[in-house]
Amino acid sequence: MHFRVVSSLEGEHLDALIVPVFKEGDAASNTPADLRGTAVWVAKEHGDTKLFAPITHLQSNGDGSTRLIVVNAGKRAEMDVARAWQFASAGVRELWQSTAARIAIVLESNAIDPQEAMQSAVEGVIYAMWRPESHRTDEKDRRLPPLDEVLLVSAGDASDFDAAINRGTIVGEAVNWARGISNEPANLMTPTHMAMATREMASTTNLKVEVLGEEEARALGMGSFLSVARGSDEQAQVVVLRHQGRAGDGYDIAFVGKGITFDSGGISIKPAEDMHMMKYDMSGAASVLAAASVVSRMNLALNVIAVAMCTENLPGGHATKPGDVVTSMSGKTVEVTNTDAEGRLVLIDGITYAQREGAKRVVDVATLTGAVRIALGRLYTGVLGRPQSFIDEVLGAAERSGERMWQLPLADEHREEMKSEVADLRNSSGSRLGGTILGAAFIDAAVEPETQWAHLDIASTAWYEEDRPFSPKGPQGAAVRTMVELAQTLAKGN
Numbered sequence: 001m002h003f004r005v006v007s008s009l010e011g012e013h014l015d016a017l018i019v020p021v022f023k024e025g026d027a028a029s030n031t032p033a034d035l036r037g038t039a040v041w042v043a044k045e046h047g048d049t050k051l052f053a054p055i056t057h058l059q060s061n062g063d064g065s066t067r068l069i070v071v072n073a074g075k076r077a078e079m080d081v082a083r084a085w086q087f088a089s090a091g092v093r094e095l096w097q098s099t100a101a102r103i104a105i106v107l108e109s110n111a112i113d114p115q116e117a118m119q120s121a122v123e124g125v126i127y128a129m130w131r132p133e134s135h136r137t138d139e140k141d142r143r144l145p146p147l148d149e150v151l152l153v154s155a156g157d158a159s160d161f162d163a164a165i166n167r168g169t170i171v172g173e174a175v176n177w178a179r180g181i182s183n184e185p186a187n188l189m190t191p192t193h194m195a196m197a198t199r200e201m202a203s204t205t206n207l208k209v210e211v212l213g214e215e216e217a218r219a220l221g222m223g224s225f226l227s228v229a230r231g232s233d234e235q236a237q238v239v240v241l242r243h244q245g246r247a248g249d250g251y252d253i254a255f256v257g258k259g260i261t262f263d264s265g266g267i268s269i270k271p272a273e274d275m276h277m278m279k280y281d282m283s284g285a286a287s288v289l290a291a292a293s294v295v296s297r298m299n300l301a302l303n304v305i306a307v308a309m310c311t312e313n314l315p316g317g318h319a320t321k322p323g324d325v326v327t328s329m330s331g332k333t334v335e336v337t338n339t340d341a342e343g344r345l346v347l348i349d350g351i352t353y354a355q356r357e358g359a360k361r362v363v364d365v366a367t368l369t370g371a372v373r374i375a376l377g378r379l380y381t382g383v384l385g386r387p388q389s390f391i392d393e394v395l396g397a398a399e400r401s402g403e404r405m406w407q408l409p410l411a412d413e414h415r416e417e418m419k420s421e422v423a424d425l426r427n428s429s430g431s432r433l434g435g436t437i438l439g440a441a442f443i444d445a446a447v448e449p450e451t452q453w454a455h456l457d458i459a460s461t462a463w464y465e466e467d468r469p470f471s472p473k474g475p476q477g478a479a480v481r482t483m484v485e486l487a488q489t490l491a492k493g494n
C-alpha cells in the first residue's frame, strides 16, 4: 500500500473516492469542485445522520465507474484528530471484501491542522486494514481490501506531508500490532509468545530487548509478580524495551503494562460466562510495547523504558491462596485477599523495577478493573495518579492524540483502605465500591514520593464488544497514541 498526496484528482483513475460530509451541509474543504454537489446531495438524500455512517454511491463515468463513498463526519466545528482518523477508517472499511485497489480520500484541513489531518487519515486507513478473523481457514473471510495506492487529497505542496505520512504509518502499524497481540487466544499468546513477538517487532528498531524469566524475577525480589505466576505452568516473563534517545542515563518516562495472558481469576475464580474474554487481559502490556516501538521508530529525543509484566493467572496446585502473604520488590508485604485482583500485584513490581532503573515518570497501563466500565462506560479510559500536574500532562496528551480519558479521584482514605491487618497492604478491600480507585490506591504504595505517576485503567476501552463504523469489534490498541504524544511532548522539553 502506497500513500500519495495530490491537490487535484484530474486524470486519476480511481476505484473509490471517500468524501466526508458535514452536518452543516458541506463537504470537506479539499473536495474537488465537481464532486462537492454530488457528495452533499448523496448525504442529504440518504438521510442517515449517524456519525461515520458510510454511504456508497456508484457513479459511472465515460470509462468505467467509481464508488463515491460519502461519510457522515458530524459537525465541522467538532472535527478533531479522532474524527479525522475515524472517518478515514469508516470509509475504507466500506470497501471490505471489494475489489477496489486504487482509492482516494478527501481531507478536511480547515477545521483541523492539515498535517494532523494527513497523519490521522493515514492512521485511519491502516487501522481499517486490520481484522480480527486471524484464525479463519477460509482466506476470503480474513481478506483485507488489497489496496495498491491511496491518494490523499489536500491543499499545498505534497512533499510537505512526508513526515506526517511517516508518523501516521508508524503509529497506525503500532496500534495494529497491539491489536493483533491482544486478539490472539491465550494458548497461542503465552508470556513466552509475547516475549518472542516483541523480539521480532523490536528487531526492526533500535530498541534494546531484555527478557527476564522467573529465576531472574526471583533474584530481583519480584515476589508479588511471581505470586500470580505460581498457579500456572507457563513461565512468567518480564519483557523490557529500552530506547536511548538522548545522552545520559536514567529514563524520562517508563511505560509499565499489565500482561496477564489469561486471567481465570486464580483460586478466586471468575464465573465461566465471558471468561474466554480474559485473553485480552494483556492489552496494557501490548500497548506499552507498541508505544515503545513508535518512540524508537520516530527516534524521539528522550530515554524510555517499557516494562511488560507477563504471566497467566490460573488456579493450579501451587497457586497463591486467598490470605497468602507475599513480599514485593519494594520490600512491602502484601496480603493477597483476592487472587483475581492480580493486575495490581504484577504492576507494583514492574513499577519498582522501572524506578530502580532510573525512571522519573511512570505511566502504567492495565485492564485492571471491571469497575471502570461501570464508572465510565465504554468510551473513556480511567486516569488516576499524582501529582496533579502530571495527570494534566497525560490528559492533555490524550486530548491531543484523540483518545478519550477521564480522571478519577484518589485520596488518602482510599490508600488507608488498602492496608492489611497482617501485612503492609491487601490487594482487595472486599468492597465493590470505588473498585477502580482502590486498584490505583494499592499501586500508589509502590510509587516513590518523587516519581510522577499516572495509572491508565483501560478495562473500559481495550476491547469493543460491538462493531463501530470505524472499527470491528475486538481489540483497540488503547492508550498507544496517548503514550506516544506524551513522549513527543517530553522530548520537545529535552
Ligand code: BES
Residues within 6 Å of the ligand: 263, 265, 281, 338, 340, 341, 342, 343, 367, 368, 369, 370, 371, 427, 428, 429, 435, 459
Ligand atoms: N482482568 C480483570 C478486570 C477486567 C474485567 C478487565 C472485565 C476487562 C474486563 C481484573 O484482573 C479483575 O478481575 N479485577 C477484579 C478486581 C477485584 C477482585 C478487586 C474486578 O474488577 O472485579
Ligand code: MG
Residues within 6 Å of the ligand: 229, 230, 231, 232, 233, 234, 235, 236
Ligand atoms: Mg508458574
Ligand code: ZN
Residues within 6 Å of the ligand: 263, 265, 339, 340, 341, 342, 343
Ligand atoms: Zn483478575
